[in-house]
Amino acid sequence: MDELLSQIEFETISPATRLLKAAVVHPLVNYLPAGLLKGVLRLSRSELAAANWADPGGWRSMVISYNGRCRQWADKLLVAGGTIPMALRNRRRLAGKVLAHLIDQAHSDPVQVLCVGAGPGMIIIDAMVQARRAAVATLVDLRDDAHQYASDLARRHGLGDRIRFVTGDARDIGKLADCRPEVVKMIGICEYLSDEEIGQIASALAGVMPPGGAILFNSLSKSHGTDRFFRRVFGLHMIHRSPQDLQEIMARAGFGDFVSIGEPLGVYHVILGRRRGLQPAINGGLEPRRP
Numbered sequence: 001m002d003e004l005l006s007q008i009e010f011e012t013i014s015p016a017t018r019l020l021k022a023a024v025v026h027p028l029v030n031y032l033p034a035g036l037l038k039g040v041l042r043l044s045r046s047e048l049a050a051a052n053w054a055d056p057g058g059w060r061s062m063v064i065s066y067n068g069r070c071r072q073w074a075d076k077l078l079v080a081g082g083t084i085p086m087a088l089r090n091r092r093r094l095a096g097k098v099l100a101h102l103i104d105q106a107h108s109d110p111v112q113v114l115c116v117g118a119g120p121g122m123i124i125i126d127a128m129v130q131a132r133r134a135a136v137a138t139l140v141d142l143r144d145d146a147h148q149y150a151s152d153l154a155r156r157h158g159l160g161d162r163i164r165f166v167t168g169d170a171r172d173i174g175k176l177a178d179c180r181p182e183v184v185k186m187i188g189i190c191e192y193l194s195d196e197e198i199g200q201i202a203s204a205l206a207g208v209m210p211p212g213g214a215i216l217f218n219s220l221s222k223s224h225g226t227d228r229f230f231r232r233v234f235g236l237h238m239i240h241r242s243p244q245d246l247q248e249i250m251a252r253a254g255f256g257d258f259v260s261i262g263e264p265l266g267v268y269h270v271i272l273g274r275r276r277g278l279q280p281a282i283n284g285g286l287e288p289r290r291p
Contacts, residue, residue, distance in 0.1 A: 211277020
């Protein structure tokens with residue numbers, strides 16, 4: 001685990017900056033009139049704000065936060081210095097590294113990967129580029145435009161023939177007769193779903209995964225300190241759960257042997273679980289699994 005994490009260049013915040021955010025920045029953005037803040041963002045032509053107003057938490061806002069390259073001054077402040085965008089980039093790096101590891105340790109050839117709520121596809125493409133073994137990925141999302149972005153990105157990385165796209169609800173994944181993934185990515189979706197919805201998706205996934213198959217998902221903590229700002233200004237209503245909360249939901253669907261890995265800002269934990277069954281997991285899948 002330590003060796004895996006040591007390979008990742010995380011973004012961090014100094015203690016002094018944390019104190020400044022908690023004492024000054026967060027109270028200001030959380031409690032200044034929402035209309036005033038929206039007006040400033042409109043005048044500054046904030047692309048991040050516009051993306052969230054059109055589709056709160058959607059794939060376009062994710063691309064802006066993940067890339068971290070902005071033209072407008074307001075976006076430079078929000079994306080480069082905001083705790084949530086920094087933590088999102090940390091989550092991308094962490095999830096991509098763990099997924100690459102899981103691909104390298106899987107049994108199938110090529111490794112079958114399923115991405116639920118795939119969005120722009122950046123994390124799985126990161127993982128497939130890093131992995132030593134070949135993988136094929138099925139990306140499931142409700143939005144066709146997200147698939148188009150992911151398709152273009154995959155082609156730029158030479159992965160166009162190893163990724164397919166399905167538009168629809170992940171709870172219907174059993175309708176894909178050839179879908180039996182050994183690795184499932186569910187990053188960036190649980191914070192927008194109810195417990196019941198997560199349980200339904202997890203149960204559908206458990207029905208198509210082999211025993212010992214890996215599922216990767218994430219929790220979200222309120223430690224970012226700006227939930228009120230995102231709700232009032234961006235219309236972004238995220239559900240905050242602890243890793244233990246999500247593990248309990250996943251356990252009821254047939255998963256276990258959980259390993260929770262936090263990114264340095266403490267906002268996100270990436271959690272690895274295994275499909276329970278006849279084939280045991282080894283240390284939550286972070287050590288080689290042998291046939």
